[in-house]
Amino acid sequence: MATNGEAVRVIAGWACPYAIRVFAALKLKGVEYEFLQEPAGRKSELLLKSNPVYKKIPVLLHHGTPICESMIIIQYIDEVWASSGTTAILPAEPYARAIERFWAQYVDDKIAPAFLVLRGLTKGDKDEAEAQVSTALQHLEEAFVKCSQGKHYFGGDNIGFLDLVLGSHLGWFKAVEKIAGIKVLDEAKYPEITAWADRFCAHHAVKEVMPETDRLVEFSANSAVKAKASN
Amino acid sequence: MATNGEAVRVIAGWACPYAIRVFAALKLKGVEYEFLQEPAGRKSELLLKSNPVYKKIPVLLHHGTPICESMIIIQYIDEVWASSGTTAILPAEPYARAIERFWAQYVDDKIAPAFLVLRGLTKGDKDEAEAQVSTALQHLEEAFVKCSQGKHYFGGDNIGFLDLVLGSHLGWFKAVEKIAGIKVLDEAKYPEITAWADRFCAHHAVKEVMPETDRLVEFSANSAVKAKASN
Numbered sequence: 001m002a003t004n005g006e007a008v009r010v011i012a013g014w015a016c017p018y019a020i021r022v023f024a025a026l027k028l029k030g031v032e033y034e035f036l037q038e039p040a041g042r043k044s045e046l047l048l049k050s051n052p053v054y055k056k057i058p059v060l061l062h063h064g065t066p067i068c069e070s071m072i073i074i075q076y077i078d079e080v081w082a083s084s085g086t087t088a089i090l091p092a093e094p095y096a097r098a099i100e101r102f103w104a105q106y107v108d109d110k111i112a113p114a115f116l117v118l119r120g121l122t123k124g125d126k127d128e129a130e131a132q133v134s135t136a137l138q139h140l141e142e143a144f145v146k147c148s149q150g151k152h153y154f155g156g157d158n159i160g161f162l163d164l165v166l167g168s169h170l171g172w173f174k175a176v177e178k179i180a181g182i183k184v185l186d187e188a189k190y191p192e193i194t195a196w197a198d199r200f201c202a203h204h205a206v207k208e209v210m211p212e213t214d215r216l217v218e219f220s221a222n223s224a225v226k227a228k229a230s231n
Numbered sequence: 232m233a234t235n236g237e238a239v240r241v242i243a244g245w246a247c248p249y250a251i252r253v254f255a256a257l258k259l260k261g262v263e264y265e266f267l268q269e270p271a272g273r274k275s276e277l278l279l280k281s282n283p284v285y286k287k288i289p290v291l292l293h294h295g296t297p298i299c300e301s302m303i304i305i306q307y308i309d310e311v312w313a314s315s316g317t318t319a320i321l322p323a324e325p326y327a328r329a330i331e332r333f334w335a336q337y338v339d340d341k342i343a344p345a346f347l348v349l350r351g352l353t354k355g356d357k358d359e360a361e362a363q364v365s366t367a368l369q370h371l372e373e374a375f376v377k378c379s380q381g382k383h384y385f386g387g388d389n390i391g392f393l394d395l396v397l398g399s400h401l402g403w404f405k406a407v408e409k410i411a412g413i414k415v416l417d418e419a420k421y422p423e424i425t426a427w428a429d430r431f432c433a434h435h436a437v438k439e440v441m442p443e444t445d446r447l448v449e450f451s452a453n454s455a456v457k458a459k460a461s462n
Contacts, residue, residue: 053337053370065326072332079325094310095296101303106284139284 008033012058015219018070019058021168025074027205029081087158103143104165110136118180119220137190144192167200175216239264243289246450249301250289252399256305258436260312318389334374335396341367349411350451368421375423398431406447
């Protein structure tokens with residue numbers, strides 16, 4: 001059940017990992033969508049109306065009805081367009097679903113806040129943040145071996161839920177390396193994740209929506225200036 | 232597909248809301264389970280082995296395989312015992328699922344941390360914490376009207392996902408009222424939620440697992456003493 005662009009709109013920002021995973025999920029399912037870029041430095045009326053509780057991007061508008069929170073949106077997409085695209089995003093088997101949900105939540109709990117510290121956008125010890133990312137990647141390296149079972153993705157032969165959630169941060173992996181002057185994705189330490197990251201970023205559903213490193217570095221510098229100015 | 236007690240075990244604490252929702256979900260499905268009470272003040276070897284990442288309760292052990300994080304556990308229970316008990320825990324329709332997931336996450340984001348402040352277990356402004364709970368209940372009062380559509384529960388005729396997630400905090404609603412000397416669940420402000428709370432606590436799947444207020448107050452006092460001693 002592919003649909004036209006009007007039926008599906010995404011209020012988002014091009015640099016936001018939570019939005020990138022939604023775009024990639026829609027592309028996996030072959031669903032056309034309209035991207036509504038949030039203005040810089042303020043929140044649009046449409047966003048405030050669509051997500052009055054958190055006032056955060058991304059929001060999926062499906063025939064005008066808002067769905068909020070990126071992981072909830074991806075599950076919604078998977079359930080609505082169950083027979084579209086290459087495959088299901090979440091596996092069918094309950095234990096495999098639980099494992100992907102567990103690690104996906106872990107990624108957003110550990111990697112996302114550490115990156116904000118490393119980008120200088122939230123307070124915190126940068127060495128601790130770097131150590132937290134490193135511990136997370138060690139766990140994910142092991143998780144990849146278990147989940148992928150020798151195949152290309154956490155989801156097996158195809159990109160799945162955990163691939164989207166971790167993969168949507170990959171643009172920022174490279175940008176954070178430049179911003180903080182550290183090595184995030186060390187091939188010697190995390191050979192499986194490093195190889196997976198290359199495959200993920202080369203996938204047709206991801207290539208178009210994954211931002212370039214230099215654009216992210218510039219975006220982050222502007223955000224840091226704004227954060228400083230508002231203190 | 233009911234099962235015997237050996238097949239399903241839950242590492243948990245009797246006072247923990249995240250555990251109470253898992254117990255209630257298993258009872259809804261008619262699944263027998265063994266409750267493995269975590270010892271006070273230390274973490275069991277079984278817990279450390281079963282949840283090495285977060286080292287937190289509850290953990291569901293299904294034929295020995297650990298599943299962690301309460302909302303993930305409930306979805307696992309719903310998917311494994313799909314045809315057991317009175318009904319499905321999550322609705323079938325994708326939008327209804329997304330809405331229950333959204334408010335469930337909101338409950339744990341807003342109510343749970345505010346209660347820790349009101350119990351004196353984490354630092355924070357108690358007036359702000361009370362206001363946060365109040366705002367959350369206003370949102371949930373409106374959400375109840377939309378989700379229940381005139382029926383008894385957020386899930387409609389039967390207890391569903393959001394019922395379990397919010398309902399598992401209800402023991403602490405009353406305990407926090409005693410501990411902090413405030414009114415949490417004001418019938419005049421939140422008539423729908425107040426009536427729902429009574430129905431939820433009287434349900435056969437909940438009655439046995441919902442702790443008594445005085446026991447929770449005593450438990451909290453002991454936790455506060457321990458927290459102070461370890462500072």
